[in-house]
Amino acid sequence: MKIAFTTLGCKLNYAETSTYERGFVAAGWEVVPWSSKADVYLVNTCAVTETAEKKSRNYIRRAHKTAPAARIIVTGCYAELRREEIEKIEGVWRVYGASEKSKILEDNTESYIFGAYSTGERTRSFLKVQDGCNNFCAYCTVPYARGRSRNIPICECVKMAREIAAAGVKEVVLTGVNTGDFGRTTGESFLDLLKALNEVDGIERFRISSIEPNLITPEIVDWIASGTKFQPHFHIPLQSGSDTLLRRVGRRYDTELFASRIDYIRKAMERPGGPKVFFGIDVIVGLPGETEELFQETYTFLKERIKPAFIHVFPYSRRPGTKAAEWKDQVKESVKAQRVAALEELCKELHAEFVSANKGIREKVLWESSVKGGLMGGYTGNYIRLEKPFDAALVNTLEEVEI
Numbered sequence: 540m541k542i543a544f545t546t547l548g549c550k551l552n553y554a555e556t557s558t559y560e561r562g563f564v565a566a567g568w569e570v571v572p573w574s575s576k577a578d579v580y581l582v583n584t585c586a587v588t589e590t591a592e593k594k595s596r597n598y599i600r601r602a603h604k605t606a607p608a609a610r611i612i613v614t615g616c617y618a619e620l621r622r623e624e625i626e627k628i629e630g631v632w633r634v635y636g637a638s639e640k641s642k643i644l645e646d647n648t649e650s651y652i653f654g655a656y657s658t659g660e661r662t663r664s665f666l667k668v669q670d671g672c673n674n675f676c677a678y679c680t681v682p683y684a685r686g687r688s689r690n691i692p693i694c695e696c697v698k699m700a701r702e703i704a705a706a707g708v709k710e711v712v713l714t715g716v717n718t719g720d721f722g723r724t725t726g727e728s729f730l731d732l733l734k735a736l737n738e739v740d741g742i743e744r745f746r747i748s749s750i751e752p753n754l755i756t757p758e759i760v761d762w763i764a765s766g767t768k769f770q771p772h773f774h775i776p777l778q779s780g781s782d783t784l785l786r787r788v789g790r791r792y793d794t795e796l797f798a799s800r801i802d803y804i805r806k807a808m809e810r811p812g813g814p815k816v817f818f819g820i821d822v823i824v825g826l827p828g829e830t831e832e833l834f835q836e837t838y839t840f841l842k843e844r845i846k847p848a849f850i851h852v853f854p855y856s857r858r859p860g861t862k863a864a865e866w867k868d869q870v871k872e873s874v875k876a877q878r879v880a881a882l883e884e885l886c887k888e889l890h891a892e893f894v895s896a897n898k899g900i901r902e903k904v905l906w907e908s909s910v911k912g913g914l915m916g917g918y919t920g921n922y923i924r925l926e927k928p929f930d931a932a933l934v935n936t937l938e939e940v941e942i
């Protein structure tokens with residue numbers, strides 16, 4: 540990421556700008572001259588005279604002209620005194636008054652760590668709303684590698700969703716390490732985030748990825764089911780269908796809670812003749828202590844109780860520094876490979892069953908731009924992939940079809 544700084548006024552301002560510069564450099568940013576193209580511009584303004592104010596405005600306008608997509612941060616005395624006036628200038632991203640200056644670094648390096656959103660595919664975008672985790676499951680390095688759970692405020696998530704909509708993207712997938720944990724940093728609630736995003740014009744569909752079963756509460760499900768843009772598609776980690784293993788690795792639910800949440804979602808969202816809910820379930824095989832019997836508990840739980848549309852299977856890998864890496868009862872790699880194969884086979888069966896249970900149902904498909912063998916593809920709301928002969932006029936449109 541590139542950032543450019545400019546400073547007006549007194550020595551204090553110059554000193555502060557140097558501090559910001561050092562901070563951004565330490566966070567891995569490159570500092571470039573004001574006249575070149577940057578991703579972010581920071582103007583440290585002065586209000587000692589009217590000329591100083593005028594100059595401050597000119598710097599903002601010039602930066603916006605050099606890089607219209609860049610974000611401009613304005614701070615300093617003029618920002619303190621004339622926030623509203625500055626906020627109206629095109630390109631201004633954030634204004635920090637005197638009492639808020641200390642947040643400049645944290646806010647802005649953090650929101651870029653968040654990566655904002657992906658823009659590769661024209662029809663769908665991934666919006667990262669949360670990072671990190673506080674759970675410390677025995678097998679996982681995330682809390683050490685990515686830090687504690689944190690999020691950006693709802694207003695910024697909405698701002699990014701609006702930018703995504705302005706780029707013509709119709710579908711947004713909310714992502715995070717533990718998406719449902721949203722709100723830890725800001726004291727906001729995940730449900731309020733969903734409600735605010737639902738109001739963003741232009742985005743027609745939302746999906747939720749990586750939500751822990753204990754965090755997808757009946758209140759959230761009821762709201763989603765009340766006719767929102769959120770689709771009948773959830774990506775939920777189970778990790779193991781054995782209560783012995785779930786307890787041992789420190790997961791925050793047991794199989795009973797997991798199954799009852801899945802039942803609740805199905806009951807709230809499925810109607811006779813309507814689409815079935817797509818569940819994509821993460822499972823880790825070969826956790827230390829996973830005997831054949833315990834693996835069979837997982838297998839049976841998935842096959843007979845949960846019946847998800849998809850299973851994301853991962854073989855356990857021993858990560859140094861985690862508790863589970865120290866455990867003596869590690870599972871042989873060859874056994875892990877067999878269990879991966881068994882669950883992948885089960886996944887194929889369950890996916891075929893899911894598709895056939897949706898046969899004849901009418902659902903909307905969002906057609907994508909890529910062509911393969913003369914065909915275009917797209918997903919239904921409940922994440923079934925369909926194809927038809929390419930028709931350029933249909934790209935990035937929603938069309939109701941029979942599955």
Ligand code: SF4
Pocket residue numbers: 672673674675676679680681682716717
């Ligand atoms: S598995 Fe998920 S919930 Fe557990 S520590 Fe890792 S990121 Fe957190």
